[in-house]
Amino acid sequence: MNDIDAWVWWLVGAAALGIPLVVTAMPEFGMFAVGAVAGAIVAGLGFGAVAQVLVFIVVSVALIAVVRPIAARHSAQRPQLATGVDALRGKQAVVLERVDGSGGRIKLAGEIWSARALDSDRTYEVGQAVDVVEIEGATAIVI
Incomplete structure (x- = not known):
């Protein structure tokens, strides 16, 4: 065991830290693995054990301090691309059959949808443009 250079042990340590990274999906293990590299x-440059350990600690802590908050911000963001009914909110539609508080029909995104007015006292006539504020099941709520 004494014949193996220190840099090899550091690489073995990096590989060992990579295993829990893959198994647990905890990025901190990857940051420690980079510190081990x-x-x-x-060690390959010929510095002593104290310098090697200090570099490992400094690089690992720096990565955790810098990368972890950035990753947390990115994971907390909602996706920029709205899909499904979320993509239909705020779109304009054209009234095909009179829309009031009890129902009607609109053409929304090239499809015919059942619709009803958000304000039950309002009515929208054929050909009028309306805005979709919500989708409830298969019914668009419009204003």
Whole structure:
């Protein structure tokens, strides 16, 4: 065991840290693995054990301090692309059959939808443009 260079041990450590990264999907293990690779580089350049451990700690902590908050921000963001009924909210439609509080028909995104007015006292006549505010089941709520 004494014949193996320190940089090899650092690479073995990096590989060992990569295993829980894959199994648990915790990115912190990947950051520690990168720190171990940095330690291997320092060992390969001929620095002592203290320098190797310090580089490992500094690189690992720096990655956790910088990358982790960025990753958390990205995971908290909603997707920019709205799909399904979410994509229909805010779209304009054309009234095909009179729409009031009890129902009617509109043409929305090239399809014919049942619709009803958000305000039950309002009515929209054929050919009038309306805005979709919500989708409830297969019914568009319009204003």
